[in-house]
Amino acid sequence: MSGVVGWIDFRRELGDQHSLLHSMTRTMLHRGPDTEDVWIDGHAAIGHRGLATGHPDAVRPARVTLGGATVYAAHTGEVYNGDELRRDIEAAGGAPRGGTTAEALLRAYLLWGTDFVERVNGAFAFAIWDGRTRRLHLGRDRMGVKPLYHHPYNGGVLFASEPKGILANPLFRPRLDLSALPVVLQPRLARPGETPLKDLYEVEPAHVVTYGETGSSRRRYWQLVSEPHHDTFEQTARRVRELLDDTVRRQLTSDVPLGAMLSGGVDSTSVAALAADALRKDDPDRELATFCVEFESDPKHFVATELRPDIDAPYAAQAAAFLGTRHSTLTASVQDLLDVIPATRRARDLPGWGQFDASMYLIFQRIRDNCPVALTGEAADEVFGGYPYFTKPEVLGADRFPWLFDGPKLSRYLAPDLLAAIDPEEDERARYADTLARVPRLAGESAADARLREVFFLGLSGPLSVILDRKERMSMAHGLDVRVPFCDHRLLQYVWNVPWELKSRGGVKGLLKAAMADVLPPATVHRKKSAYPHVQNPDYDRTLVREATWIVNDDASPLKDLFDTGRTNGLIAQISAGAVHGELPGGSNQAALLIQLVELRRWMEEYQVSLP
Structure with a gap:
């Protein structure tokens, strides 16, 4: 629920930017149709749209003035242990129980700093501007259910629940990050916080990102812990x-x-x-x-x-x-x-x-x-x-992402100069190694159980992020x-x-x-496991093939120089003939392999995304 946008500039005051902040805030109307709050104070400008699941005032941001400086808190999503959090605040000498969620988060921050997030159970994102220290804190729930993006620039930062809030500010120009093409073409490979746009990042799940006048920092406040299980x-x-x-x-x-x-x-x-x-x-x-x-x-x-x-x-x-x-x-x-x-x-x-x-x-x-x-x-x-791969020895035994399988990958059809610069196969190996390095290990675990722990962690990374x-x-x-x-x-x-x-x-x-x-x-x-349904219809498949063919061969296409035209046409011909071999991620059919190609072209056109 709700959406937030913001703009912090450490070098100039933003008092004359009400119109632009309103424009940024309006991009969140669909996320928050019930309330609007726009606040500017010196170097900080924050907008919020609220979706009310109770009284509309309950979703509004909160602020307090201390020593002549304002501390402002806005949140999106839900806190599910609000009563417990308020009891903790009262026990620690904070304000008596009651108040909105944002007020509770603000009081918790004043008591415990950004460590307060460790006490919160929910699906949420928050932005806290502390005028006393001139620092912005951006935080996200442990699993990354609620989004929060940020764009640092020289002297400041833009942030929003969705990229559109940042795109509404002319300080950000959307440019494709060519090194992220393997992720664009297979989003399950994305590392936490990564986007295909240059200098646009997402706050990682279970992290707080802090921006100040001298730079930024990031802190993980929660992670899985491996320990023996003794219950029957x-x-x-x-x-x-x-x-x-x-x-x-x-x-x-x-x-x-x-x-x-x-x-x-x-x-x-x-x-x-x-x-x-x-x-x-x-x-x-x-x-x-x-x-x-x-x-x-x-x-x-x-x-x-x-x-x-x-x-x-x-x-x-x-x-x-x-x-x-x-x-x-x-x-x-x-x-x-x-x-x-x-x-x-x-x-x-x-x-x-x-x-x-x-x-x-x-x-x-x-x-x-x-x-x-x-x-x-x-x-x-x-x-x-x-998922079926949990029970397949040949998949569990392969030293790769278990959910990628052995079908063709669009990234292998990039233009030769891009393949040389990006090397999708090496990129995939590096991402795999990086993810394995983050697995919480359990000492003394058997090799088979250790591998299953790895496979679970791999699934809780990119694939779950795509679903959420x-x-x-x-x-x-x-x-x-x-x-x-x-x-x-x-x-x-x-x-x-x-x-x-x-x-x-x-x-x-x-x-x-x-x-x-x-x-x-x-x-x-x-009932056997059955994944979220997808349409199986030759009309839809033909639409994908037709559009992909046009994209690959259109001289005016922004993708013209990104893909090897001849080899990609060959892949499309194979798909049309039903001759593609191998298993595809997500159990999709052959034509679905072309979705990311089609979506990349449409996205670049609609959002006027430029190449570097």
Whole structure:
């Protein structure tokens, strides 16, 4: 919920920049349709738009004047342990309990400095300007559910919840970072904080970035800790249930109608079951609304794959009937997807994911028509090991990212001079080594268990960031606050140390199924893992092939000099003939390989992104 923008200039006062700050703030209207705050004081200018899930004043920023200087705090997202935080503040001698979330964060900062963030449970980002020290602090939640971007320049910094807030200031000119092309063409490779635009960065998950007159610094305030797990399987299942139940209850705190995504799989059904039960206990007449997406062409074109063995809609309907929710299924056509893809690009301000963004954009639009807040089961596969690669010895044994597989990669089709300068294969190896170097190790662990720990960490890095980014941008494009219980850091920390033998007992995600067995319908318990759906339709595939062909051969294309025309045409011809060999990331089909190529061209045109 909500959006923030800001501008700190240590060399000049910004009192004459009200018009520009208002323009920056208006870019966040979709994130915060309910309130607006614009504040300028000397060298600091901050704008905020609020999405109210209770009283509108509850989402406004807070400020206090101390010794003639202002300390200002603005936040986005939700703090789920607000009452606990306020008790801690009162016990430490702070102001009595009460006040808005921003006021609580501000009081916590005045007591403990930026260390206060270690006490916060939630999905949030914050900006705190301390006029006493003339320092800006930017922070982000532990899993990076809520975004926050920043652009440092000589003498100052711009920041915003989405790149559009920074792009609205002429101090920033969008230029493509050629060294980031491997990431643009395969976003799962991105390192935390990395973007494809030169000098634009994202605050890393679980970090606070501080800007002052003499420079900047960054501090990690949380990370996973590896330690032995001593609980039995039954104790572990009970603890998982306790943590997930507590997390869902915390995230249900809201005065507005609530919804949940429901695919009929174990992840979303678990969240929906706990949410529906909690709502009924609070008010017997309060009902959870659930939502699912299907495609108009499924009866004709759906083909079962390892990652998507069946269609969600029938299972979702059964689960909804079992749980007693008010259920809705959105049926999307290929034309529906194509019509909203430009809007999904604008929701990101960065190259998108085509149909994968579009279907989520449409389902979130449907949810927002009914509820301002919804829950989702995303991240459970990364936490509990739901993907097929967790059980494939040949994949686990390969010294590479387990989710990249062996299919062709677009980065290998760059122009020869770029290949020589960037070397995508070496770049991929370096990213892999860098990620492995950050794995929290456990002394004495067997080689097999140590490798599984690595694989879990690899999945919690780039792939999970892609999922969370898509969820956040597509939902906030409609002013919808989507919450992710499986990203609660307490749950993640506990399950991180559960051995694979316990996580997988009884089959894929056996631990989660055991923890939730009493509230799941039989069809859900016995259903195979099925990933978020994508349309399987030759019309969509032909659209991708046609546009990719035009892009590669268009002399006016900004990509003309970036790709090897002959070799890329050869790849497109292979895709058209269904002759591409190898497995692709995400279980997508061959034509989907071209999505990043198409999106890169469209993004560069729409956002006037220049080459270096």
